Amino acid sequence: MDWDKLRIFHAVADAGSLTHAGDVLHLSQSAVSRQIRALEDSLNATLFHRHARGLILTEQGELLFDATKSMTKRLDAASARIRDSEEEVFGELKVTTTIGFGTLWLAPRLKKLYEKYPDLNIDLMLEEKVLDLPMREADVAIRMKEPSQADLIRKRLMSVRMRLYTTQDHLNRHGPVNELRDLKNHRLICQNINSEQVGAGASFVQSLLGEGGQSLLYVNNYFGVLQAVLHDLGVGVLPDYVIQDFPELIRVLPEIESAEVPVFLAYPEELRQSKRISAFRDFVQEEIISHRKQLAKKGNP
Numbered sequence: 001m002d003w004d005k006l007r008i009f010h011a012v013a014d015a016g017s018l019t020h021a022g023d024v025l026h027l028s029q030s031a032v033s034r035q036i037r038a039l040e041d042s043l044n045a046t047l048f049h050r051h052a053r054g055l056i057l058t059e060q061g062e063l064l065f066d067a068t069k070s071m072t073k074r075l076d077a078a079s080a081r082i083r084d085s086e087e088e089v090f091g092e093l094k095v096t097t098t099i100g101f102g103t104l105w106l107a108p109r110l111k112k113l114y115e116k117y118p119d120l121n122i123d124l125m126l127e128e129k130v131l132d133l134p135m136r137e138a139d140v141a142i143r144m145k146e147p148s149q150a151d152l153i154r155k156r157l158m159s160v161r162m163r164l165y166t167t168q169d170h171l172n173r174h175g176p177v178n179e180l181r182d183l184k185n186h187r188l189i190c191q192n193i194n195s196e197q198v199g200a201g202a203s204f205v206q207s208l209l210g211e212g213g214q215s216l217l218y219v220n221n222y223f224g225v226l227q228a229v230l231h232d233l234g235v236g237v238l239p240d241y242v243i244q245d246f247p248e249l250i251r252v253l254p255e256i257e258s259a260e261v262p263v264f265l266a267y268p269e270e271l272r273q274s275k276r277i278s279a280f281r282d283f284v285q286e287e288i289i290s291h292r293k294q295l296a297k298k299g300n301p
Helices: 003-015 018-025 029-043 059-083 099-116 168-174 180-185 199-209 222-230 275-297
Strands: 048-051 054-057 091-097 120-126 140-143 152-160 162-166 188-190 216-218 235-239 250-252 261-268
Touching (some): 003 018, 099 222, 099 235, 152 275, 162 199, 168 250, 188 199
Parallel strands (some): 091 120, 188 235
Antiparallel strands (some): 152 261, 162 235
16 A cells, blocks of 8 residues: 555645645645545545535544554654764653643643753643543643553652642631531532542542532533632632641641542653653653652651
């Protein structure tokens, strides 16, 4: 099968338009159309339904597009390995992690990484969905549970616990929280137990909701929970790593917390020798050590 025709087919399927694919490939629409017809003839199959609003893949086209997507990701992986210098760190690094960890812990620290490696470009993808690292949806992941995908190198970075935090202004207006039943006098800010999150966090919230009676504010990520707490809306369920960067938060009911949540860094086996991966991994580990030291100085376990 002709590689050039497959490349053009992939661009057309991705764009859904001969014109847009031609713009990407720097080819005329007629040239793209001829290549697609030639590929269909060689396969004796129709790959696209032609409509006034664009092109839609046929069943056979979907099968071929799945194959070209896999090929493209594998080629990207090979290209990334080839580009990695033995002595320099440069190029794009796709990093995926949760919205909470990415916005509250990782992103504020990336300045140090850029200062050390100015030619490194981070594509930070924040979402709760677990991306497929072997298929190159991302290069490296930081997740709140051990990755289950095969062919991954994984390293446990630290542990996190969900705890209860609020502000002094909120306590001044609504009273102290000395016992679990006192939460009924305060709005509880947390993720919905049915939302996509780690099991320990959901179980902790469920135990708090078991008390009943309190006003609730659900937010689908910890960044939103934090903003609500900082604006004196109530008592929030937050991961303990926020303490260093937000000293105005006050922990309440210190005897109550979630089960331990392990934090893992993972990347594909094929990127073992990547200098970009090594630089990012070492940076994260150094920042975690610094984070722990800062918390120890302040007396926070």
